[in-house]
Amino acid sequence: xxxxxxxxxxxxxxxxxxxxxxxxxxxxxxxxxxxxxxxxxxxxxxxxxxxxxxxxxxxxxxxxxxxxxxxxxxxxxxxxxxxxxxxxxxxxxxxxxxxxxxxxxxxxxxxxxxxxxxxxxxxxxxxxxxxxxxxxxxxxxxxxxxxxxxxxxxxxxxxxxxxxxxxxxxxxxxxxxxxxxxxxxxxxxxxxxxxxxxxxxxxxxxxxxxxxxxxxxxxxxxxxxxxxxxxxxxxxxxxxxxxxxxxxxxxxxxxxxxxxxxxxxxxxxxxxxxxxxxxxxxxxxxxxxxxxxxxxxxxxxxxxxxxx
Numbered sequence: 111x112x113x114x115x116x117x118x119x120x121x122x123x124x125x126x127x128x129x130x131x132x133x134x135x136x137x138x139x140x141x142x143x144x145x146x147x148x149x150x151x152x153x154x155x156x157x158x159x160x161x162x163x164x165x166x167x168x169x170x171x172x173x174x175x176x177x178x179x180x181x182x183x184x185x186x187x188x189x190x191x192x193x194x195x196x197x198x199x200x201x202x203x204x205x206x207x208x209x210x211x212x213x214x215x216x217x218x219x220x221x222x223x224x225x226x227x228x229x230x231x232x233x234x235x236x237x238x239x240x241x242x243x244x245x246x247x248x249x250x251x252x253x254x255x256x257x258x259x260x261x262x263x264x265x266x267x268x269x270x271x272x273x274x275x276x277x278x279x280x281x282x283x284x285x286x287x288x289x290x291x292x293x294x295x296x297x298x299x300x301x302x303x304x305x306x307x308x309x310x311x312x313x314x315x316x317x318x319x320x321x322x323x324x325x326x327x328x329x330x331x332x333x334x335x336x337x338x339x340x341x342x343x344x345x346x347x348x349x350x351x352x353x354x355x356x357x358x359x360x361x362x363x364x365x366x367x368x369x370x371x372x373x374x375x376x377x378x379x380x381x382x383x384x385x386x387x388x389x390x391x392x393x394x395x396x397x398x399x400x401x402x403x404x405x406x407x408x409x410x411x412x413x414x415x416x417x418x
Contacts, residue, residue, distance in 0.1 A: 114152055116188050119181050121148040122160065126178055130168055190250075197251040205232045206406045209244055211258040211314045212237060212342025214366060215275065215390050219257055219414055233406065238313040240341060245270055245316075248395055254403045256393040257410070259310070261360045262386070264317025265393065272391040273411040280381035282363030284374045289353030297377050299330070299358075306336040306355030308346050315388065318360050343367045350374055361388025 124134040125145065135142040153160050160174035170178075200207060210216035220235050236253075238244055244256045248270055258265075265272065283302050285292060292301055303326050309319050319337075326332045338355050340346035347367050350357040351374065362378070363369060369376050380387065392414070394407050 114155055116185065118148050118152045118155075119185055121145055122152055122174075122181055123178070123185060125149060125161065125168070126170060126174075193251040197254075200254070201400050201402070203232070204402050205234060206255065206403055207234050207236070207253045208255045208257065208406070209236050209238050209242075209247070209253045210256070212340075212345070213257075213259055213314060213390065214343055214368075215414065216257040219410055222413055223410070238341070240311065240313065242313065244313065244393070248393060254394065254398075254400070255407060255410075257390075258313065258393060259315045259360075259388060259390045261315050261318035261321060261388060262384070264321075265389070265391075269396050270393055271396040271398075272389070272393050273407060274389055274391045275411070275414045276361070276366075276388075276390040277386050278361030278366075278388045279378075280361070280384050280387050281379045282357075282359050282361065282369075282376055283379060284350055284357040284359075284363060284369055284376035286351055286353045286373070287375050290356060292375070294375065294377055299326070299379060300332065302356040302358055303330070303332055303334060306338060307334055308338045308340060308349050308355040308357040309334075310343075310346065310359055311339045311341045313341055314343070315360050322358065347372055347374070360384075361390075366390075 121134065121138065124137050125131065128134045128137055131142050131145050131149075135145045138145065149160065158173045159171050160177070162169045162171060199205075208220075210220060223233055223235070238256075238258065244253070244258060245265060245267055247253050248256055283297070283299070285302075290305065309322070312319065319334075319339075323334050326334060336355070338349055340349060343359075343366065346357055346359065347369070349355065351372060357363070357374075359367070364376055364378075392407055392410055394403060398404060
């Protein structure tokens with residue numbers, strides 16, 4: 111019995127999702143003829159047409175549409191199998207995969223680990239890529255530990271545990287007085303959002319931008335028009351120093367980002383109503399049983415939890 115290859119099924123789903131051979135090729139990083147050849151091979155193998163081709167474009171047939179849920183299940187099972195195999199291999203070789211956000215605390219943790227040596231475990235450190243859902247990545251076994259910040263309860267989901275390293279109140283708003291003339295005594299959030307705002311990307315403080323946008327809309331009737339997303343705290347501070355906008359970060363940005371040394375002026379807001387606004391923590395699976403991962407979490411927690 112001849113069965114389709116997993117790559118052909120992946121190409122099929124890409125074409126279903128994008129709706130055109132050229133877009134599917136771009137998504138998969140291959141040529142358009144390669145996509146056409148894979149789809150033709152799949153159609154010949156199963157004996158039914160999956161797509162209509164015409165000068166106006168591509169559309170899926172009824173038979174093809176009926177196959178979508180089944181193909182999705184097969185591709186998901188294949189992907190999950192690869193993830194479980196990679197996790198098993200890491201456990202056998204005592205490897206621990208660690209992702210970090212772009213915060214100073216995360217970089218300090220990485221520096222500490224490299225200076226101390228990996229010990230009995232080999233640690234593979236990697237900074238979070240833009241747009242990566244690290245909560246889902248933890249669930250899916252794509253990584254073992256994530257050092258990252260979050261706003262309020264955005265990262266509190268079933269199955270993920272957090273070793274809290276810092277928990278801070280309110281919001282910090284900072285600006286370069288050379289470019290912005292604000293009165294610290296009468297400053298309000300509307301002063302900041304009337305300018306370009308420098309905000310943490312979701313990889314740096316998950317949930318913050320959505321909250322701020324909703325707050326500004328519901329309380330002030332204003333939208334965040336121009337936003338600079340920053341994946342790291344140093345990038346945000348540098349953008350603020352260059353006068354590119356007003357920086358708004360959750361928690362005590364003055365302490366975390368050493369704003370006193372940067373020449374920026376800043377104010378704190380919402381400290382009373384948001385006593386646990388920002389949390390930086392070590393995130394890992396709640397049901398984790400790999401002793402090497404648990405030892406790494408404990409070691410990092412012990413080190414990062416110490417002041418200074």
